[in-house]
Amino acid sequence: MTIKNKVISLLENAFGKTGKVLEVRAWNPATFFEVDVHFPDMKMEKWDKVQHIKVRVAEGIYRDYTPACWDVETSTCTLFIDAQHEGPGSKWASSLKKGDTIVYVGVGPTFHQPTTNSAMISLGDMSSIGHYLALQQLAKEQPLVGAITIAEEHHRREFNEYLDWNIGAIAQQDFGGYSALANWIETNDLTTATVYITGHIPTCVQLRKRIKQLNTQPKSIKVQGFWQ
Known part of the structure; x- marks a missing residue:
């Protein structure tokens, strides 16, 4: 021990x-x-x-x-x-x-709580589901949007069937889900949003770095790593 x-x-x-x-x-x-x-x-x-x-x-x-x-x-x-x-x-x-x-x-x-002065974008892997459900409960009527990477196709179907919210399940292409999340942020406008990132710690670090390289800078980026 x-x-x-x-x-x-x-x-x-x-x-x-x-x-x-x-x-x-x-x-x-x-x-x-x-x-x-x-x-x-x-x-x-x-x-x-x-x-x-x-x-x-x-x-x-x-x-x-x-x-x-x-x-x-x-x-x-x-x-x-x-x-x-x-x-x-x-x-x-x-x-x-x-x-x-x-x-x-x-x-x-944790470090994450809702904000009332910007849109809330949530990004992570399957370990993030409970975290973002809690954040949504605290945010009440203000919706979270974003993406969670899930490797198993059947899990993605269950995610969409069981969870009625504006966060989508996307196919995880690599360990930690970086590629899929990087594609998502590059095709969505992050300007003026507060971006929450959770899950695989190296992926969180990479994703934060990639967001900072984009022209559409969010209002803030809040990272909470869960696992290596």
Whole structure:
């Protein structure tokens, strides 16, 4: 166990809280999951930024997930978990079932919150779905537009079927989805928009650099990397 995880483990003993899995829905193929959870101790009414939860996925191992589609009155939310890449987080998500207990050590804000003075463009990969659903919930009637790269064709169909919003699913052409997202920004006007970028960290860096090279400069660029 690393020193970091030892510290988190100590924090878990002191401050750890739990939630109960209400339902698990797997997309086809089963490498992406929607997990409905009851978190009785979360103060969801105070959220004004997209949040992340540090969840225990194995002994001494923790992963950050985004609570989305939350309901303040029932203290419930949905975790949208991308489990395409092998690792303890994917293994944990694949094993979840109704009635399981989820242990977490805290809830904290990310850098992303809605803006009211510009359009909001959201770009990312499949790990970004929950994040942008949370941002849309905070933005209320102001729509997010943009693109999320998804490799599996059936996943793209499910994305369009299940999620009724203005972010589109586009075919992922490479690891991290850079090529598809770069094509998207070059064929859409970013001028005066606030651009949010999330997902694969090297792709986020490349995409931010590419946007800065374009003639149509956005009002601002907000990056939140999730994985390497």
